[in-house]
Amino acid sequence: MARTTLNPQAVDKQWTLTISRTFDAPIQLVWDAWTCREHLTRWFCPKDFSVLSFESDLREGGQWRSVMRGPDGSEYIHFGTFREIMSPHRLVLTHAWEQNHQEPTAETVITVTLVENGGRTTMSFEQIGLATEASRDSHGGGWGEAFDNLAAHVKVDGDDAQxxxxxxxxxxxxxxxxxxxxxxxxxxxxxxxxxxxxxxxxxxxxxxxxxxxxxx
Incomplete structure (x- = not known):
């Protein structure tokens, strides 16, 4: 299960979201799921959403952009820049919404840290700079469902890849x-x-x- 830590107070009117999740998969597979388009199109969205496209230039300073569709047919576009890439342990990228009528405009910074132990991988996820408490809670729900997708994805891929x-x-x-x-x-x-x-x-x-x- 994901553990979501909600900050009790905002810092400089910004909010931070942290989530911890352990996957039944080796670290390389979880890293690939975070960095390869073929994997990302299969999990990088909340429940009942679908990823229509994912484009990325995986290098420090490179850009990424993804389009997803909600259950009502609405499309949501988010994008950002890769800041740090330390395969297969640490990924830092910015995140902002190009098209999302439900979220305020704000550039946030996401840090993903992976640690393997006995063939299982623990992921620490942090997103800083969220504009409001409501936005933090909304992102927490969305990422939680996306990480459910990720858990199912790496389990299936891991079974097939063994x-x-x-x-x-x-x-x-x-x-x-x-x-x-x-x-x-x-x-x-x-x-x-x-x-x-x-x-x-x-x-x-x-x-x-x-x-x-x-x-x-």
């Missing part, structure tokens, strides 16, 4: 003929027949753990 298929081929032919066989036009061997010009093969299949998870 094992990859390895296919071994034993060719009963000299090395030179084997190279020629797999680089020439495949009309005589791709069908699996034993016609002239083909190679006889014995197939074995095994599975092995994937390395560093997977990036979809």
């Amino acid at each position: 094992r990859i298929l390895v296919i071994n081929r034993v060719f009963h032919a000299p090395r030179e003929r084997g190279v020629e066989g797999v680089t020439r036009k495949p009309s005589n061997w791709s069908s699996g027949t034993d016609r002239a010009g083909s190679l006889r093969v014995s197939n074995s299949m095994s599975s092995a753990p994937a390395v560093n998870g997977v990036t979809s």
Whole structure:
């Protein structure tokens, strides 16, 4: 479960949101989920929302921008700049709304810190500079639902990524003929027949753990 810490008082009329969440996934997969567009389009929104697009230039000083659609069809656009990228432990970025009729205009700073322990990853999330207490509470609800999406996403991706298929081929032919066989036009061997010009093969299949998870 996410733990949301709501500051009892504003500091300089700004509010801070902090959330802690532990995921059943390795740190690299959680980092990829925060930094790869293919992952972000699958979780970076509240419940019942969908991510229509996510664009990013993942470098310090690079920009990001995302469009999401709510259940009533309204579109919301948020964007920002990457300030710090320390793979796979720390990500700092700015956040602002380009289009959101429910939130005041304010640039905030988000810091995501990841720590792995025993194959699980604890994420510390902090967003500073929120304009009002209501905005802090609203963002807390939205991020909480997004992190529910993230938890489900990395669990599914982690399960799928734990094992990859390895296919071994034993060719009963000299090395030179084997190279020629797999680089020439495949009309005589791709069908699996034993016609002239083909190679006889014995197939074995095994599975092995994937390395560093997977990036979809």
